[in-house]
Amino acid sequence: MDEKFFSFQVTATDQKARCGVLRTPHGSVETPVFMPVGTQATVKTMTPKELEEVGASLILSNTYHLMLRPGQNIIKKMGGLHGFMQWPKPILTDSGGFQVFSLANQRVVKEEGVLFQSYVDGEKILLTPEKAIEIQEALGADIMMCFDECPPFPSTQKEIETSLNLSLRWARRCKRAKTKNNQALFGIIQGGIFLDLRQQSLEQTIEIDFDGYALGGLSVGEDQGRMIEVVSEIAHRMPESKPRYLMGVGTPGDLLECVYHGLDMFDCVMPTKNARNGGIFTSFGAINLANSQYKDDPAPLDPDCTCYTCQNFSRAYLRHLFMSSEVLGARLNTLHNLSFYVTFMRQIRQAIQEKRLDAFRKDFYQRRSQNS
Amino acid sequence: MDEKFFSFQVTATDQKARCGVLRTPHGSVETPVFMPVGTQATVKTMTPKELEEVGASLILSNTYHLMLRPGQNIIKKMGGLHGFMQWPKPILTDSGGFQVFSLANQRVVKEEGVLFQSYVDGEKILLTPEKAIEIQEALGADIMMCFDECPPFPSTQKEIETSLNLSLRWARRCKRAKTKNNQALFGIIQGGIFLDLRQQSLEQTIEIDFDGYALGGLSVGEDQGRMIEVVSEIAHRMPESKPRYLMGVGTPGDLLECVYHGLDMFDCVMPTKNARNGGIFTSFGAINLANSQYKDDPAPLDPDCTCYTCQNFSRAYLRHLFMSSEVLGARLNTLHNLSFYVTFMRQIRQAIQEKRLDAFRKDFYQRRSQNS
Secondary structure (H helix, E strand, O other), X not given: OOOOOOEEEEEEEEOOEEEEEEEEOOEEEEEOEEEOEOOOOOOOOOOHHHHHHHOOOOEEEEHHHHHHOOOHHHHHHOOHHHHHHOOOOOEEEEOOHHHHHHOOEEEEEOOOOEEEEOOOOOOEEEEOHHHHHHHXXXXXXXXXXXXXOOOOOOOOHHHXXXXXXXXXXXXXXXXXXXXXXXXXXXXXXXOOOOHHHHHHHHHHHHHHOOOEEEEOOOOOOOOHHHHHHHHHHHHHHOOOOOOEEEOOOOOHHHHHHHHHOOOOEEEOOHHHHHHHOOEEEEOOEEEEOOOHHHOOOXXXXXXXXXXXXXXXXXXXXXXXXXXXXXXXXXXXXXXXXXXXXXXXXXXXXXXXXXXXXXXXXXXXXXHHHHOO | OOOOOOEEEEEEEEOOEEEEEEEEOOEEEEEOEEEOEOOOOOOOOOOHHHHHHHOOOOXXXXXXXXXXXXXXXXXHHXXXXXXXXXXXXXXXEEOOHHHHHHOOEEEEEOOOOEEEEOOOOOOEEXXXXXXXXXXXXXXXXXXXXXXXXXXXXXXXXHHHHHHHHHHHHHHHHHHHHOOOOOOEEEEEEOOOOOHHHHHHHHHHHHHHOOOEEEEXXXXXXXXXXXXXXXXXXXXXXXXXXXXXXXXOOOOHHHHHHHHHOOOOEEEOOHHHHHHHOOEEEEXXXXXXXXXXXXXXXXXXXXXXXXXXHHHHOOHHHHHHHHXXXXXXXXXXXXXXXXXXXXXXXXXXXXXXXXXXXXXHHHHHHHHHHHOO
């Protein structure tokens, strides 16, 4: 990878936690960072202008959905994902692997790749490591992910081992298939909840040599304790000089713990998806707008929050919008939740820079226990 | 009505068409004006900030929906509709009449009022002229509407006559029920497509003396020619010194023709509802984003439009959002359509001020015939 297009530097540490700067062709990203999820070339309900106002610096989009609709060729013709959706900042695309294994019908896994049926028009599609890279190059993501197999939870140790070996062979093919030097490629460490398999996957993935490393196959059904156990054992062994990304996680508490163990990047649908279901993240814990106690509550969602939603609207109004299935409710809740996540990560970075992450964690758990 | 709270002045005329200024406790409105519809205390998908940016100066909200959910007491407690939805400019509320007659189940019409069943919780509710005014006073609208019976189309002349006499008795009760002098009350002229009944309703409604007059019961199924016939016969006989409001109309062409015949105020769900279904209004006519010709079209919806949507996004992207049922598509389309309607009314006002409405109409039809 060409340093002029992509680099990562650790700028501060506090025990195992670190702050860093990720440089990409579309600008710099301060880590630890939370990436809002823009599955279908849109972070649901939000304009790119609002995402920038919220402070989002890097978003994730999904190869699987976009290859099926509208197709990578249309997106490429419209100037890639950045031009198509008018998001000027960095984008990470997943490889389609996770979705093929969690969403696709009539799936057949072969050494060559995965055969599945399109949910848009029923067409049979073969997604291979080479194809996943070709699509991600057409989309023009700043960071691409290797195509990997994502085994279900629970799986036996033997199944996980077979699967991670296939993922390693696919990872080598992904690296060979890459043709552009202005897009980074991250490897994905699998191994489920088995620490020796995680270690094996870690070593062999590092051997291939990627621009960054992700932990895959977590937050797929195991309990939070198991996830933190894997993270605490593996995160600090991931290369120090490369960004460390935990895929698909999680609650504010999950993010805080995983940063504590040395991880840098996160994505999750939780703030956006929960928002649409009336689930609100606040500085004193999560609340749900369906609760009738909010029906005439004039307070904002979170009195500590400075987002447009909290500066203008009452819980009573937001509850009314939610109960009436009004789109504006989904919008205002999403704006708040993303604002909360982005602000939370900024507070974590500041705590690391000031070497007071332990105090920050203590305060975090105290606030929540007081309000529960 | 106290002049210091509410007044209307005609400021320019071109043949029967007029420009005016409507003064209300929440600011002035230039007429002819289009009112976006905010049924459930939200113009669907839009924030109040966006409505202001689009140039909306007066919106409509629905008594029927709001009395059922969240209820006028909660809204009153939150500072009325203006405070509840954070819209600082004027609001007109309908009386609930039209919705009771078009939407409600198990409806029984009596001299006293209408008994119907709530769609929210199945409760039996009696809506009377007095209750409709009480609710609109609690909502705090700048302009309230009389509670009237809205007979279906087609109805016989006898049915329409019986109905308009009931509506006249209800109109007198509405006027008597009104207790606040900072809210205007408009009367509604009924009579279906029968010109002699319209004339009769007009005269008797004027006799009661309201702050403005509306034409109700049009655009309910009759063809556009019939509607224009009624408007052309009745509009110019409505009091010159009071605002003239045509309820529930219509396409840009409808608005232009009705302004031409002397009407001042309009509301319609068309720009917002069509937007959510991919229907886009442009300066060269209506288009539908479902059409596959737009799938890789890099042009904006309307090259003549300066709205956020047209300044930033391609038809290809907006079609993708529509085909993918993404909320952002509904938002961006709504923003454009409302911007188009508001701008169109501003252009009409300018044409009247410059006494060139005939030339404006000619140009309007020419552009559309060239592009159809």
